[in-house]
Amino acid sequence: MSIDVRRFFRRKPGETAAGREDLPSPEQLGMPQPAPTVANKLGLVKFNPDTESHLRIIDSEVCRRRCRQKFCTHSCPAQVYRWEEEEKQITVAFEGCLECGTCRSGGCPYENIEMRYPRGGFGAQYRFG
Amino acid sequence: MSAATSRYDAIVVGGGPAGLAAAYTLAKGGASVVCLERGDWSGSKNMMGGLIYSQPTGSVFPEFWREAPLERHVTRRDMWLATGDSAIKLSFETADFAVEPYNSFTVYRSSFDKWLSRQTAAAGALMIRETLVEDLLWDGGRIAGVRTGRPQGDLEADVVIIAEGVNTFLTEKAGLSPCPPRAANVALAVKEVLALPKERIEDRFDLDPGAGAAIEIIGETTGGLPGTGFIYTNRDTISVGVGVLLDSLVDNRAEAYNLLERFKQQSQVRRLIQGAAPREYSAHLIPEGGYSCMPRLYGDGVLVAGDAAGMVNAINSEGANLALLSGKMAAETVLACRERGDFSAAALGRYRLLLEDTVILKDLRKYDNATKFLSTHHHLFGLYPELMAALAREFLTVDQLSKAEKERLLLKLFRSQVPTRRLLKDFYQAWRALT
Numbered sequence: 255m256s257i258d259v260r261r262f263f264r265r266k267p268g269e270t271a272a273g274r275e276d277l278p279s280p281e282q283l284g285m286p287q288p289a290p291t292v293a294n295k296l297g298l299v300k301f302n303p304d305t306e307s308h309l310r311i312i313d314s315e316v317c318r319r320r321c322r323q324k325f326c327t328h329s330c331p332a333q334v335y336r337w338e339e340e341e342k343q344i345t346v347a348f349e350g351c352l353e354c355g356t357c358r359s360g361g362c363p364y365e366n367i368e369m370r371y372p373r374g375g376f377g378a379q380y381r382f383g
Numbered sequence: 384m385s386a387a388t389s390r391y392d393a394i395v396v397g398g399g400p401a402g403l404a405a406a407y408t409l410a411k412g413g414a415s416v417v418c419l420e421r422g423d424w425s426g427s428k429n430m431m432g433g434l435i436y437s438q439p440t441g442s443v444f445p446e447f448w449r450e451a452p453l454e455r456h457v458t459r460r461d462m463w464l465a466t467g468d469s470a471i472k473l474s475f476e477t478a479d480f481a482v483e484p485y486n487s488f489t490v491y492r493s494s495f496d497k498w499l500s501r502q503t504a505a506a507g508a509l510m511i512r513e514t515l516v517e518d519l520l521w522d523g524g525r526i527a528g529v530r531t532g533r534p535q536g537d538l539e540a541d542v543v544i545i546a547e548g549v550n551t552f553l554t555e556k557a558g559l560s561p562c563p564p565r566a567a568n569v570a571l572a573v574k575e576v577l578a579l580p581k582e583r584i585e586d587r588f589d590l591d592p593g594a595g596a597a598i599e600i601i602g603e604t605t606g607g608l609p610g611t612g613f614i615y616t617n618r619d620t621i622s623v624g625v626g627v628l629l630d631s632l633v634d635n636r637a638e639a640y641n642l643l644e645r646f647k648q649q650s651q652v653r654r655l656i657q658g659a660a661p662r663e664y665s666a667h668l669i670p671e672g673g674y675s676c677m678p679r680l681y682g683d684g685v686l687v688a689g690d691a692a693g694m695v696n697a698i699n700s701e702g703a704n705l706a707l708l709s710g711k712m713a714a715e716t717v718l719a720c721r722e723r724g725d726f727s728a729a730a731l732g733r734y735r736l737l738l739e740d741t742v743i744l745k746d747l748r749k750y751d752n753a754t755k756f757l758s759t760h761h762h763l764f765g766l767y768p769e770l771m772a773a774l775a776r777e778f779l780t781v782d783q784l785s786k787a788e789k790e791r792l793l794l795k796l797f798r799s800q801v802p803t804r805r806l807l808k809d810f811y812q813a814w815r816a817l818t
Contacts, residue, residue, distance in 0.1 A: 280636045292640050295575070295664035302423075328636040329629070331573045331666035353428060354666040355550035360566025360629050371550070373532050374421045375513030382576045382620070382663045383430040383493035 272363035277323065292333040296350045303349035304376040309334065309357065310346075310368040317344045321364055329361035352378050391415045391509075393717050394529055394540040396516045396553060398425035400703045401689025402546030403499045404443045404710030405717075410507035412718040417538060418500075418508050419531060421515040426496025430665040431703060432572050432613045432624045434487040434597060435495065439704035441484060443711050444502055451498045454489040454617035455595025456481060459588075463651070464768040465602040465612075470651045471771055481594055489595050489615045489622070491576075519543065519556055525683040525727075526557060541726045542684050544713050546706070549668045549690040551678070557685055560678040566630035567758065568672025570610060570697070573639040574624030575647075577659035581619045587655055588616050599700065604646045606637060607765025609757050612646045613700075614655060621656055623647060626669060628758050639666065671697040674751035680738070681731040686713040696746045698753050698817065705743050712737045749818075756816035760809065766800060 311317060317324070317337075326335040326344065332352045336345050351372075358369040371377070395406045398420030406418035422428040434457060440447055448456075459476040480486040504510045511531075520528035520537060528539035545553050549569065554560045579587075588596045595616040604612030610627030625642050632639065646652060670676070670693045677693040680686065688694070689706030696705065716734040720726050738744045757763065773796060777789050784792070797806070 277634070277636075283635050283637075291644055295640060295661070298661055298663050299665070323636060325633055325636065328638050329571075329633050331571060331639040333638075333640075352666040353550075354571065355569075355668050356571055356629065356666075358550065359569050359668060360633060363566070363633060369550075371421055371515055371552070374515040375423055377428070379423055379427045380430055380493045380663065380665055382491045383426055383428075383496075383665060 272321075280328070292331075296332060299350075299352070300379045300381060301349060302376050302379060304372045307346060307348040308370045308372045308377075309348045309351060311344055312366045312368055314343050316364050316366045318342050321362075321366070325364075326357055326362045326367060329356050331356065335367075389417075389538050391417050391538065391540040392721060393417075393542050393544060393714075394419065394538055395508075395544045395546060396529060397546035397548055397689070397691070398422070398500050398503075398510065398512070399429055399496060399546060399548060399689065399706065400499065401691070401694075401706035401710040401713075402544070403496070403503045404707040405544045405546060405688060405714040406508040406510075406710075407443060407499075407503040407506050408711050408714030409717060410503065412714065414718060414721060416508045417540075418503060418510050419514050419516050419529070419538075420500070420510065420512045422512065424493075424497045424512055425500035425510075426491075426493040429492040429496055430572075430574055430667050431490075431492050432574055432615070432622070432626055433700045433702060434615075435490050436487045436701075436704045437484045438486075439708050443707050444499065446484075447499075447502075448483070448485060448488070452490070452494040454491065455590075455593060456485040457487045457489060457597050458591070458594040459596040461596065461598040463598060463600040463602070464771050465600050465604055465649060465651065466769050466772045467603050468650065469772040469776060470600075470602075471768070471775055481591065487597075489597070489617050491617065516547070516553060519553060519685075522684075526685040529553075542686065542717050542720070542731070544710070544717070545685060545687045545691050546689045546710060546713075547691045549670050551691050554678050554687050554691050557682060557687075559680075559682055559685070559687060561676075566633050567628075568670065568676045568693075568754070569629050570626045570669040570671045571629050571632060571639050571666065572624055572626035572669055573643050573664070573666045574622055575643065575661055576617070576663040576665075577621045577623060577656050578619060578662050579621055579656070579659040584616050584619065584621065590616065600646075600652075601764055602768030603649065603765075604642075604652075605764060606635075606642055606645065607761065608632060608635065608637060608642075609761055609764050611700075612652070614652065620662060621659055623652070623656060628671065628754075629668070630758065631761065640664075669697070669702065670695050671754045673697070673754045674744075674747040677747070681728055681734050683728045684726050684731075686716065686731055686734050688713045694743055694747065696750060698750045699746075701746075705746075708741055709738065709743055712741065712743075750816070752816045756812055760812070762801075763809070763813070770797060770800060
């Protein structure tokens with residue numbers, strides 16, 4: 255009988271993942287890596303997108319030079335943030351934002367994302383919720 | 384909204400359970416109150432992986448279950464310890480929860496909150512939708528109103544009740560928040576609503592017509608990360624979701640939607656949702672920092688209620704009930720202050736005293752260490768369910784090994800996975816955190 259117990263990265267209290275570029279890869283940690291399904295999921299949500307983004311990368315140099323892990327591309331449940339290797343920057347698909355607030359609450363450990371709510375009446379609109 | 388300086392007794396920011404309970408109670412008490420909601424309607428931005436409880440909800444909106452849009456009254460609560468291929472299932476079921484006033488309900492927040500807002504408007508509160516509050520208006524050190532995103536959208540009032548939810552933009556601006564939501568004190572929940580005919584739901588979940596089940600799952604569901612999976616039955620849909628503490632999600636670069644997909648593919652879950660068509664995907668943060676992460680609950684001309692005030696009992700998955708109660712207490716405080724015309728922090732401090740006497744502060748204080756404990760004890764979510772399943776599997780497998788040999792084998796396994804001292808320490812700390 256053998257038990258497969260994964261070893262998760264655990265930080266010390268008070269420490270953040272920012273600056274920790276020596277983390278084991280998600281594959282090594284045994285995280286699921288299925289094909290992206292987010293686009294299908296977002297297709298089920300009704301959006302009324304504003305013309306202007308309510309999300310902003312504060313300093314793209316931080317994404318480029320300091321954040322090797324591109325944390326936001328994993329943490330955002332709507333996959334709003336994507337790393338474009340050619341342009342060396344994060345693109346922000348704000349139209350599909352579910353307004354949860356992950357990116358302002360540690361989803362970017364560098365606190366490099368400014369999130370506001372969309373203007374009244376704009377954004378995601380749940381029919382079930 | 385026309386006049387630049389519309390004036391009210393109270394402004395409530397946010398049309399969720401906390402804000403609506405506050406606005407409803409204020410309007411019933413004869414105060415002029417405006418409630419601002421950024422969505423197209425109350426609930427259009429909301430989702431939950433929890434239940435609406437009759438008693439606390441009924442204490443604000445009497446006998447709501449007779450008219451409100453509810454999905455199912457919950458008669459069964461399950462807790463599963465799951466591994467990849469096995470599960471230990473604990474189930475509680477009672478007929479007591481099947482009769483009025485029931486105990487809890489599954490709901491769609493998009494329709495339930497909308498119904499609450501209609502009751503609030505009918506009670507005399509002015510509901511303004513599609514309106515984002517962007518800033519607070521100050522008069523010296525006192526909060527005197529709000530600035531909305533509308534042209535000439537300044538509103539003034541004696542008191543502002545902040546019920547903005549988990550993203551505490553205004554609570555932070557009011558200088559009341561000592562620890563704004565950071566990864567260590569929030570959980571990210573993602574959920575899918577899957578459609579299945581009502582009879583098939585009742586067959587699969589073994590339910591009487593109209594009755595519902597709520598299942599909470601720890602273990603493999605979240606890839607062993609600190610969090611839970613959940614399954615709730617609605618009338619003709621099933622809600623399936625996972626909630627994980629954000630810091631461990633970020634550290635491990637796990638994607639919430641991938642955890643959800645894996646959860647849905649787990650055999651015990653897959654059987655329940657097979658053939659059910661996805662109808663909606665949603666995501667929301669839950670403030671799980673507990674008592675020590677609550678903001679100051681009052682200041683000059685301001686009160687904070689609900690998720691904005693960190694009022695979530697993560698251990699029992701309670702939030703909406705605490706939001707409703709806190710909104711009601713905030714309104715009662717304002718009504719009392721209104722009689723004396725004093726809305727200073729000293730007078731509004733009565734809110735905190737009222738809350739001391741409720742389950743809100745009593746339960747949050749009781750479980751203050753629980754979130755911290757769970758977030759530093761990941762193995763509780765991964766290893767222990769595995770060990771429990773191994774124990775059950777070994778004892779239920781009849782083969783050539785004697786029971787004494789099985790005991791020895793299991794003891795060896797336990798010791799190899801958890802040193803005895805660690806095991807004792809875990810139990811001691813769990814006991815300390817939960818009692």
